[in-house]
Amino acid sequence: MSSDPGGIPPILDVRDVHKVYRTGTHALRGVSMRVRPGTVHGLIGANGAGKSTLIKILSGAQTVSDGEIAWRGSVTEWTSPSQALADGLAAVYQHMPLVPSLSVLDNVFLGHTGSLRWDRARRTRELAELCDRVGYPLDGDDLVGDLSIGARQMVAILQALARGPALVLLDEPTAALSPSEREILFASVRRLRDTGTTFIYVSHFLDEVLDLTDHLTVLRDGLVVLDAPTASTDEAALITAIVGSRLAAFEAEAPVAARSLGEVVLAVEDLASGTAFGPLSFDVRAGEVVGVAGLLGSGRTELLQALYGADRAATGSVTVNGRGRPRGPQQAVRRGMALVPEDRARQGFLADWEIWRNISLPDLPRLSWRRMFPHAAREREQARQAVDDLGIKTQTIDSKVGDLSGGNAQKVVFAKWLYGNASIFLLDEPTAGVDVGAKSDILHLIRRLAARGAAVLIVTSEFEELIGSCDRILVLRRGALVADLASAETDVHEVTAIASGFGSHGDHPLGRKAAVS
Amino acid sequence: NTESSGDSAEPPAQQKQLTIGLANQQESVTFPAAISEGAKKKAAELGVKLVTLDSQGDQAKQASQVQDLIAQKVDGIILVPLSPGPAQALVDQADAAGIAVGTAHGYVGADRKPEDPYSKLKFIVTEDEVGSGATAGEMAVKAVPNGGKVAVITGAAGFQENTTRVSDFTKALETKGGFTVVATQPGNWTKQDGQAACQNILAANQDVALFYAISDDMAVGCGAAIKAANSTAKVIGIGGAQVGIDAIKDGTMYGTVCYKPFDEGGQAVQQMYDALTGKLTGAPKTNFYETPGVTKDNVDSCVPQW
Amino acid sequence: MTNPAAKAPAWRKALAPRAAGVVYAFIALLAVLTITSSAQGRPSYLSSVNLSNILEQSALIGILAIFMTVVLISGNFDLSVASTAALAGTVALKLIDGNGTFVAVLAAIACGALVGLVNALLVQKVGVNAFIVTLGTLTAVRGVVQAILDGKSITAHNTALLDFSTGRWELPVAVALVIGVALIALAVVLAVRSGAVREKLVAAWPLWLAGLLVLAIAGFRPNLLDQAVPVWIMIGLALVASLVLRFTVIGRNLYAVGGNAEAARLSGINVDRYKMGAFVLNGVLAAVVGVLYAGRFNSVDPTVLTGGELTVIAAAVLGGTSLFGGSGVVVKSVIGTLILFTLSNGFNVLNIGSNYQNVVQGTVLVAAASLYTATSQRDRALFRKRVARKAPAEPAPVLTKTGA
């Protein structure tokens, strides 16, 4: 299927691999792929295409149902991750399995064998060296459970690199990273590739993929639909390969047309919370889409949580649809707010519940007879609607959300709020891990919500996406509101520069409300 | 647990073999286990079929076991009540079904005294717990003629013995005079906890002259504590159990009150047999079997039965 | 990619050992006991009398198991139920002669609610581990009982409680027939209305099976319609609790709160209220059980129900309730209770030596749980193999692009 320029033998040869999950999902249906040593091999495809499944098979976390895998020329069958690790394959999984109760240091060196003694001093030194090499500082003593999701992602990456593997499997490593960490990661990947390390790289960011990889394999519905050197493809071809028939629906849309905005529905004054952010002030109007830009740890997540009443320690005033600051999420929901949290597994869904029960959760009384007796038929109808609207890839709406692919689970979390009475949407990385087609669907949806008069606050590390979809962009830096820009009058460079502290506004944090353009 | 006994024994002049149910407290505890042994032996002698059931210390279970015995239409039920109050309802049920009931190692009726049997019973065979306390008190007065500090080790909280076995003991000390009870603490019926309680009491009151532990196990534990603390305190227990008798022989304990669960079980079967065969009639009577005090001088008079 | 053919229909899932294991274990146990009993020439194990006995013996622990399940679903843990029941029983009997039944029962229930509230506050508001909190209240409340009773057992003269808890109530055969027919009719109506009759009829098996059971009892064992009051209370509470858990927003939210408290909270559910509510409810029902228990003998003593909490939790866990919250089915917990009591009933009926009862009981407990864990896993593995063999990949459009 793939070409073999130069005839270098592949370090990894995947031959006709099938995977059937216990639920009956046939996730891989004969995938073949050859990875040459010292290259970055991109693995892309729509949500639920089978990328993570393949990664898990290669790392020994899952076993194949059929087919074989040859590693350095000999057929292997890893039945546990320890075997793959011993053979020099290390993975960064999409759902970042770390031990929250242990420190960063413990996590980074988890499972290292060799000496019986846990030589803390040595490991601390090694971590420091590793951090230096990668260019990302981490405090080994921090508990992983206390870290933001981006920092946890970096811990997972360091954990894989710490083993000095021959092949690194990276499953959407940048989904939770902001631009600066991304660059840090890319620099490391390039450097390591140049010294002979091989990478398999999964991402939904086509620009990244085109930029970083040497060869690309595109999966669709568990089959390889494209396998080619990166240099021979372009974004349009990839999109065609990824979304297939849905291509017609996918059209880059012109920047947001000027709309008439409504009343101020969310007024924030001197809101602050501990170390995380503030005090800061701003307004959002009905029909307005406001982006919140900032680097990892700049306090964006905490800001949304505080607006939502989920942060008890927050101080300051918030007016929501004319009423005061919600004292808890319950009140926030009653006042018309909706939150899509960034950490979906921990905060967004119940893994053991079906899609339909997850989607109806925040809105159950509305779907119930006398607000008390849920109408399963209506709930299911709504779930079907969501599956259609967001293109959630699943066998049925009865699938457990825990069995969905990462991006599809994210869509479920988003869908929870779409059909209720919410008028103020707080979206924390709503498109993390979502494929190109669905991302565009979601952005369309957000615009439709705004057109209907909803106010939307989006946090995303995709500054380009922000500029493309927002009316206004607030830039946070270390918890301070440093700029309030009309997106029509700014660009990615400016936002990045301000967020990093090198912009023209950088030294003049806006303590007071910025005028709305 | 059912043991059918008496198949081999010669059936007395009786058309139908009698069946007696024994609803026991908890056979993993040595005392009730010995009652059951004695009952079995006597039943075999008398040619009676004995069905023994063990409530394992669970009141509700004892109730359902009595129900089961009633359903099996036994001729008589010997109840070893877990507690006098709840037991009365069981006696009422059996009585309503026309089945004779007697008790061993206990009585029924929350606000009664053992001397005053509940009218629906045929008999009571039990220890005189209050009297045993008095017996222990007499021994105490002899053991420490000059008086002094006394500490009492009771069973686990919630047991009636904690009062019955103690009230007349204290009375005897008061009568004699010169004693002060400095501590009354639970030893939870075990050697280990008895030891701990005595250790701790000795740490706070080095000059305790006498410990009264209301079971031999606790008394033995207490003896170990006294020895370790180099105290000269004397220990009196209750029970006449093997451990207690051994401890009296080797000087660890001063004395005990001799309980005879094996005999008690046998006596209860005999009483029931008499009641069923018409030999025991009239108003129910309480049979306190002999519970003599035992010290080194007369230790051989108490053959340990548990 | 999706393969609908490979998906088991809902009814098959519901009947799989994983879901209904405790029911199979119970049936197996009954079968073993029936066969053994008849092989030994004893009266039928399944006689109305014996079945009624089992039900009556299970009733109080069964009620506790229902609400323990609710607490476990909410993601908490309650060791204090047996002590709370003892306290309520004691209070009721202490007050009934002087103050009348109404005041006595009310005071008892208030005590239960209070203990539940204390547990709730300490766990949800102060944030102390539920195990330690309820171990503390287990101990302290038992201490209060001991202090009140001072080593003595007490009996009331007023027999209102006694009459109530030892009373029996008979469901008229006609009513039973009506209920049975109604249940079956409901199943049919639901199926017909939904269109896919066969499929739906199979899916509604609990409904028509229950209907058939009721009809069978009414027809062949009408004696079983006469049960002790606590048995009816258990059945009633199990029904109400099941319906609330299954068919109301409250029930749904309770599972959500136990399954992922943070996700529930951010979905606008008042997590504390649900978790605390479960504790208080459990306290109240423990009090009801305590009153019934006291009524059974019209008497209590300081050791009443000691250790009962472990039996209750065992029943719930045997019924498949998770100790980590978010899952549990009250009816299965009741069946778990029935297993435990059938076991001890079986010992009595078969005359197994008391020394060996614990050996058998422990072994059966583990065996029952292992059986359905193991079969449900094998079931999954077998199923996986079968699917792997079928479902060949249909060709999908392949866009192979070769490099320049």
Place this chain on the structure above:
Amino acid sequence: MTNPAAKAPAWRKALAPRAAGVVYAFIALLAVLTITSSAQGRPSYLSSVNLSNILEQSALIGILAIFMTVVLISGNFDLSVASTAALAGTVALKLIDGNGTFVAVLAAIACGALVGLVNALLVQKVGVNAFIVTLGTLTAVRGVVQAILDGKSITAHNTALLDFSTGRWELPVAVALVIGVALIALAVVLAVRSGAVREKLVAAWPLWLAGLLVLAIAGFRPNLLDQAVPVWIMIGLALVASLVLRFTVIGRNLYAVGGNAEAARLSGINVDRYKMGAFVLNGVLAAVVGVLYAGRFNSVDPTVLTGGELTVIAAAVLGGTSLFGGSGVVVKSVIGTLILFTLSNGFNVLNIGSNYQNVVQGTVLVAAASLYTATSQRDRALFRKRVARKAPAEPAPVLTKTGA
């Protein structure tokens, strides 16, 4: 992103109520008892004799708490320890007269290992819930004990076990002094070697504090160097277990396995081996405790240690061990044990009525846990505030990224 300047130093974290709460609770309890005792004109509560008593009474449960903590850290649960100990004690005493001490002890320990292995296999390999499995073995093993003893208590003639478990051993004062000095010296050496002397010296507080404690004991309370053998065993095991948990890869892996089994598995750790190992170890140590327990009076009866499992788990949880796995510190579990036994020692010393002991005990249990939960939460809030006031971190190197 991380801001080292704003971080509290490690020692402060270690001393915070969240981390050291059980120690403060213990000290507070001792203080209250000491003051009350002296107010009542009793001999010093902190006398060598009384302290030795508390230690001796805690030793066996303390040993069980250490290994229960290990099981809890691994993410499991074990209710069977008390029954296992009873079985081991029974087996040892049954065999010792006929087969000698060595065979008796070996057989006892083999029994413990076997129970642990059965638990391990059923939980890890069959996949049954640990609560149900160990409740089953609790019951079944107790049944075996009852079957062996048949309602009787037994006493051995061979006094080897008696002599061993009631023996005392005195740490020579000179050795104690050497140990004390060595500990302090070690702390100093470590600090000097690392450069940041002041900081490190503070960080190494457990080391030099332990050294000072040993010196103080050797100097002022030399009697405390004379302890019962089980106490030394408890101290030794606590030390070894702490060191293994803290300073070996095995320890790290055990925490990881309990904290997130999936993460541990994906990091190449053999999860089953660790979890099963913890069960077997716990069984073995339960057997050792059983042998020591039997040896104390050279006698066992069928109810030996009944209910002990709850005390053991309470001690571990009071020491801050999580019931959900992944966290726990054995020394703190030992202190949890000491709290429980100090409490009953206090009752005895102050002669509190037995009816009220449970009330007090339950209340103190909850109060102790609440106290340090509440303070640790406030502490965290305070901590956050303090960090907020610190200077912000330097700007991260900016890497401008342009879209494709």
